[in-house]
Amino acid sequence: MIEARGLSKRFQDKKRGEIRAVDNISFVCQPGRIYGLLGANGAGKTTTLRMLATILEPTDGTALVCGRDVVEQPEKVRAIVGFLSTATALYPRLTAQEMVEYFGRLNGLDEAALKKRVDDIFRRLEMNGFRDRRCDKLSTGMKQKTSIARTLVHDPPVMIFDEPTNGLDIMTARTITAFIRECRDHGKTVIFSTHIMSEVEKLCDTLGIIQSGKLLAEGTLAELRDKYSEHDLEEIFIKVVAPHYVSAEAN
Amino acid sequence: MSLRNVGIVYRKELTEALRDRRTLISTIIVPLLLFPILSVGFGAMAVALVGKAKEETPKVMILGGQDSPDVVGGLKKLDKIEIVPAAPAWKDQIINKEVRAAVEIPPGFQSDVARQKSDTVKIYNYKEELKSEFATDKIEKYLKDYRDSVVKERLAAKNLPEAVLQPFEVKQENVAPPEKVSGAAFGGIIGYMVILLCMTGGMYPAMDLTAGEKERGTMETILSSPISRMHLVLGKFFLVLTASLATAALSVLSMGVSFSVLHRFTENSGSQHGEAPAFLLHLGLKTVLSVFIMALPLAVFFSATLMTIALFAKTYKEAQSYLTPITFVVIIPAIAAMLPGVELTPKLALIPILNMSLLCKELAAGTYHWNFIAIIFVSTCLYAAVALFLAIKMFQRESVLFRS
Incomplete structure (x- = not known):
């Protein structure tokens, strides 16, 4: 389970002064469910997820990931989290197998357990055809599979996906969305960010709409449709975000 | 850790x-x-270039010396030196590397030596130019040998030993x-x-x-x-x-x-x-x-x-x-x-x-x-x-x- 409590992140910018990238966000993601963080570019999605993955430290507030505090126990949190985004690239000079093994070792797996785990993942994801190929020689789809294998190697109970399908072709994107569903079906806690409405409709059990670092609306898709009297998610999103989006531009 | x-x-x-x-x-x-x-490549190249420069027969011009046939004759007999006729543009020829050096023998040099009058023989060259320096060294060595032989003759004429001019020697010896x-x-x-x-x-x-x-x-x-x-x-x-x-x-x-x-x-x-x-x-x-x-x-x-x-x-x-x-x-x-x-x-x-x-x-x-x-x-x-x-x-x- 993920429990964000008043999570905030401020940055100092020489020209713009203090920037509130994330402003006092609280939400809960349950195991076996997918929580979707929907927002425009620059809304604060990536910063929020980076704080949950302990890549960034919150300025205020905190979050508990399976009971472990992201501020107090960042390394313990990372050990139970799989983090995947289009920004998490692969080491070009390592082979697909070396890449996955490297992260397995960093996650504390011993050699016997690692071998078993890697063989299992490579078989499941149908990666044996390119396991000895260097990552810089892989196709986009192969790279995504290797990234998935990298996040899965230590079998984390919590998965964090930051715009995982951004810039991918439809076939590769489908591999990712299928993988996200599979994670939920295996009882993992899943949170993912996107600005693609169709992905949210297909995948999310719970949805949070974020803009200017604030969580403006939250609920299941049915609850949001009821609350805003709109069926189309895009219309709901515009209703929620538009007033804040204007003020953000004015700033 | x-x-x-x-x-x-x-x-x-x-x-x-x-x-x-x-x-x-x-x-x-x-x-x-x-x-x-850097070392072997350039070192070998430098050694080869120096060797090649040493092999060359440099052209040398004698300026004057018509009344000093012994000195001129001695210079002409030197190994690996080609004496070329004097030309008015000798300086330019040295600069253009057509001639490697010129030696100027003052008028009446040989008779001045016989009369024990001191003269100056000048060697004109292209400083730091390797082949010109080699030609200069050869001429200078010949002239120094000639001077030493004149000194020896003078000492012999006065029945003086050579040690008169060299009462003691100074030597360096490395102990490191x-x-x-x-x-x-x-x-x-x-x-x-x-x-x-x-x-x-x-x-x-x-x-x-x-x-x-x-x-x-x-x-x-x-x-x-x-x-x-x-x-x-x-x-x-x-x-x-x-x-x-x-x-x-x-x-x-x-x-x-x-x-x-x-x-x-x-x-x-x-x-x-x-x-x-x-x-x-x-x-x-x-x-x-x-x-x-x-x-x-x-x-x-x-x-x-x-x-x-x-x-x-x-x-x-x-x-x-x-x-x-x-x-x-x-x-x-x-x-x-x-x-x-x-x-x-x-x-x-x-x-x-x-x-x-x-x-x-x-x-x-x-x-x-x-x-x-x-x-x-x-x-x-x-x-x-x-x-x-x-x-x-x-x-x-x-x-x-x-x-x-």
Whole structure:
């Protein structure tokens, strides 16, 4: 389970002064469910997820990931989290197998357990055809599979996906969305960010709409449709975000 | 501290480094080829050029001398000199290298010599032009021999022994062993090269493991793993240190082999020309080990500093623009130590890089000032610790890791 409590992140910018990238966000993601963080570019999605993955430290507030505090126990949190985004690239000079093994070792797996785990993942994801190929020689789809294998190697109970399908072709994107569903079906806690409405409709059990670092609306898709009297998610999103989006531009 | 995690990162970085052409070139190829090319290549070329210049028969012009047939006749009989007729534009001909030298014999020179009147014979040449200098040497030797024979005749006429003009002799004799002499002559180069290559060897891996990682988008990937940032930076640091030390080790090895080959080459070519060998540098095992032990904290200092600076950059190219000027900062004190007369003092022993360069000069000459060695080792360790601490701190700063 993920429990964000008043999570905030401020940055100092020489020209713009203090920037509130994330402003006092609280939400809960349950195991076996997918929580979707929907927002425009620059809304604060990536910063929020980076704080949950302990890549960034919150300025205020905190979050508990399976009971472990992201501020107090960042390394313990990372050990139970799989983090995947289009920004998490692969080491070009390592082979697909070396890449996955490297992260397995960093996650504390011993050699016997690692071998078993890697063989299992490579078989499941149908990666044996390119396991000895260097990552810089892989196709986009192969790279995504290797990234998935990298996040899965230590079998984390919590998965964090930051715009995982951004810039991918439809076939590769489908591999990712299928993988996200599979994670939920295996009882993992899943949170993912996107600005693609169709992905949210297909995948999310719970949805949070974020803009200017604030969580403006939250609920299941049915609850949001009821609350805003709109069926189309895009219309709901515009209703929620538009007033804040204007003020953000004015700033 | 988990050494296991540091080891995992180190092994992975080593695997990647050994597959990176740029790192291989800077760490292995350059130090292995630099010295053979510089010393053996250029040395052999210089010896060949000098030999060729010596083989040439230079053209020499005699200005005047019509009333001094003996001197002119003697000059004409000289081996490997071609006397050409005097021309009014002789200066231009020397400058244009058509004639290598001109010798001006004053009017009535021979009769003046007979009357014991002192005259001046002038040799005109092209200074620092090799072939012109050779022609000058031959003419000068002939004229000096002629002068000596005149002096001998005069002494004989007065029944005086030759020792009248040379009541005693002055001789220099070297008492220092050959390795100390060669160390004093070439020791500065050892320090300079070890320092420079320690830095350049670590430079590419330092950029690749920091700015390169940011540019390739793998920084976020690794930061999402459970490894602590201190273990991460230490694993990376040890790889940069390995590259730095490997470069220094290979450069010393290559230098030793090059000097030995060059020594043999000049010895052979020297014996052909009846001259002593020009180059001689013996690096004993003790010297090599001493240089390495002292280079260790310096390599730590360089590796940590390079990583700290390169981490600021967002791209490999940006890192290069930061680190290239650093090379000059390192070269200047390293060169300063090679200047004649610059020797270790307690104050200079505290200046990083310069102190190591000066110490290498002494170590190569087989001199061990233990008080200076202690000061330099401790102070460099201290600088290295500060640099490493800064590198670790820098890896914990979000503003540096996620600079946009």
